[in-house]
Amino acid sequence: MEVFGMKVVVSGDHVRPNDSAILVMNHRTRVDWNFLWGAIYQACMPSVAEHKLKFILKDPIRHIPGPGWIMQMNGFLYITRQWEEDQGRLSRSLDYLVTLRRRSQLLIFPEGTDLTVSSKGRSDRFAKSRGLPLYEHTLHPKTTGFSYLVRHLRDADYLDAVYDLTIGYPDFVPQSELDMMIKGKVPSEVHFKVQRIPISDIPRDETALKAWLEERWLLKERELGQFYRDKAFPGEPWPQSARLPLRIALVFWTFLSGLMLVMLLVSTFFQIWTLCFALLFIGMSLFSTGFNQIEMAWYDKWKALVLVTDRRKLE
Structure with a gap:
């Protein structure tokens, strides 16, 4: 290619x-x-x-504005090179993938x-x-x-x-x-x-x-x-x-990137939305281990709630 x-x-x-x-x-x-x-x-x-395809990457990469945040949302796995911490992260992430059967x-x-x-x-x-x-x-x-x-x-x-x-x-x-x-x-x-x-x-x-x-x-x-x-x-x-699909993807993402820059310049609503989004991920970088880990915690709570509800229905 x-x-x-x-x-x-x-x-x-x-x-x-x-x-x-x-x-x-x-x-x-x-x-x-x-x-x-x-x-x-x-x-x-x-x-x-x-x-x-999902990458297993060094933890600092998740803090990179834009690419690091997107990879968090796509379920990429981040590790610290401290095995005591990484084993827990990997275990939760792998169990989540297995549960989803994807x-x-x-x-x-x-x-x-x-x-x-x-x-x-x-x-x-x-x-x-x-x-x-x-x-x-x-x-x-x-x-x-x-x-x-x-x-x-x-x-x-x-x-x-x-x-x-x-x-x-x-x-x-x-x-x-x-x-x-x-x-x-x-x-x-x-x-x-x-x-x-x-x-x-x-x-x-x-x-x-x-x-x-x-x-x-x-x-x-x-x-x-x-x-x-x-x-x-x-x-x-x-x-x-x-190469046609790659050319289409290149044109699409180039257009989308240009559109975002224009919107940042002319739209107050888009500026506020972008600021809120950035602050959200900066906050998650400072006070959590990433979007994907929060997603897994929410899923575990939802699954536990479903089990409790099902048991009550059976009773």
Whole structure:
């Protein structure tokens, strides 16, 4: 798929939109997720409208005005990297998804952060302390969150597969939003390799799950070494997907963004509405753990009320 002269190349397995799945991916740069949407669009064809991808992100991202608030409303999961807190958040969020019985794909970056000089230094020190190999193209993954996700969803009979995604940049690697939005530097190509692993092929034991993920990252490191020599992943890439829907979406959102700016300038009602909306989310950022957590708490209270009402009717 090519957009504005930049090509997103996807190879490997088709992402089944109706799978309840965990997606694991290396985090080469801060802006990986910008290109991931195009890859998922292509990999999920022809049923792209059915996929329900949600990211598991660092907690500070939910505070970003606009994008962070929208992701809260779309049920993205936020974690603090403090396992005592994160386990409770993940448990509530996963139980909520299971209760709703909506098929979802949860994307997690097991490395915890993108690949930079400082993060690679920390990863190398960790590897040396554990007698592990030093990586050049990835960071050593954090395994606790991944193993918990797999075991929790599998126990609820809610997990069909794990997808292993690998991203590679054959020419220019944009390290931040500054490269793309200010300097106007974008890669000519971004490549994704997708492998679907059915849940029946994934270990059940926590220790074995952690070892499984570490082995996947060792393989990923080797694949990326080959990728940067060949400038492509092995195998035939997926056929180019239709660009008309993307063009329609671009026109629609550009028009909508322009309309919002005009309304902010000319409409007092819209200005007040925007201010109230912003204050609401700022308040939730300061005094709660996010819109999605409040939504889940409301749902639990509503469910408890329904149960009490049903019992009274039976009596």
